[in-house]
Amino acid sequence: MQRKRWYAIQTYAGSELRLKHQLEERVRNLGWEKSFEPLQTGEATEFFFVPVEEVVTSRSGRGRASEYRVPYDYDLLATTNERIQRGDLIARRPPKHLARRAEVISAESLWRVVVETLTHTEIEYLIPQEKGLRRDIRVGEKTRPGLPLTVDSDERYVTEERGQIVARERVKRIVLRYDDGTEETRIIPEAYLHPKVRAGATLEEGTELEREHKIHARASGLVKVKEYKDKREVSVQRIERRRLIPGYVFTKMGLDEEEMFELIRGLERSARFVGSKTRPVPIEGPEILLVQRKAGLVEAPQTEAKAPRVELEFEVGEVIQIVEGPFADFTGEVREIDKEAEEAVVMVKIFGRETPVRISFDGIEKV
Structure with missing residues (x-):
């Protein structure tokens, strides 16, 4: 067996992982495993290596960071610099129950529009649902002073400052009257309102008013959390795996020249060894140090x-x-x-x- 040395196999940029898979399969089919230096990558043992680096970007799969508005009455379950997967739980608002017996005096249907100003404070607008919102009043749209919110441009419902719409939902304004005569008003999103909560109903102590609400990640990536006066802003930044040396696959092996050419013969993507046209040349110097550092064989300074x-x-x-x-x-x-x-x-x-x-x-x- 030849002394094992590092070699580079060149291919088209973007084809490295496909070529690596073909090479791994060929080595095992030929029974040449002992001629290669095994590289431990997680739980798998491999003989070929494509140096990659992980880069955190501000883009999600659709080109923008996935952002989530998390009010302070939610339990935040994700932390800054934590890696999460699509579908993981980011935040949870527990169900809300009635502390004592009460009667529902009224249940008014409203639109709730929340505008985040340039100073990251939030302004809430409650609008009767029969008014109807303009079609351009939706999450993500910019606002200006005096912008009408309703279809009929009712002057009572216009935005006060420049900002951005961060919430638009149907809610109920519930007025509760307790046995001692005191009253309490609650704003509850219709999506989470318990069916028992309706005008004229008498609710016993412990009755669920608002169902549990969970916020799940729509994308995988790295969590960043910013805290403002009225909310926390959670973003999930995409983690990209980029080729450090595009177009190359590396291996440490002890094959002779004839076996080397048999290894790559007939493979797709015009695979060839780095070196002269007739003789593969082992790689040395800073190039091999780079490969060894990314493979975890040598510590990077x-x-x-x-x-x-x-x-x-x-x-x-x-x-x-x-x-x-x-x-x-x-x-x-x-x-x-x-x-x-x-x-x-x-x-x-x-x-x-x-x-x-x-x-x-x-x-x-x-x-």
Whole structure:
């Protein structure tokens, strides 16, 4: 058996995972497992590796972050930086019960429209349902001072400030009269109102007024929570898996040249070994360090936390050196600078091909 060394197999960008699956299958069919260095990825043992990185974006599957308005009477079950899956429970409002015996004096049907202002405060508008809302009064629409909410442009129901509509729902204004003569008014969404709660009904202590409400995630990703005066805003940011080195599959093996060419013969996507046309060449230097770091075989260097930077030490077009993460020891040209995110896009050469990588300012030094 040949000494095991690292090799790169080139294919079309976007075909790496398909080629990797074909190579894994061929190795097992040929019984060559002992000629390959096993790589542990989760619970599976594999012989080929496609370096990827996880990137948190502000886009959901439809291009925007999935956002959820969570009032403070809800129990928030998700926390910032927690990973969740589609369908997971984000928040829950427990059912509400009557604390003492009461009679329902009235149950008025209303529209509730909630506008979030530019300062993140909320203004609630309660409108009789018989009025009818304008068709453009829906969640996500912008508002301005004096915008009519009803079809007949009733001046009593106009928006007060610039903002955005964050809620639009049918509700009931329930007036309860207790045995001691005191009265209480509650606003309950029709979707969660218990059927027993209707005008003229007498409700015993413990009767359920409002059913439980749950908010489930519509997408998978990373949770971010912001707290404001009237609510919490939960967003689920999509996590994308991006190829670090597009167009390459890596393996550590001990095959001879004839066996190497048999390994890739007939595979789709024009698979070929990196090297000369007739002889695969083992990869060494910074390229193999990158692969080993992403495979978890070698620890990537990390820089110590630095004080806030007052000014940048480099500019677009300047050649810098990367000093942390899987690309440590690579040099490249700064293509873009994102001061808000404190990151730079650096073009590094991998196997002679320029590849853009995003690096934090702390991971870059002048050459």
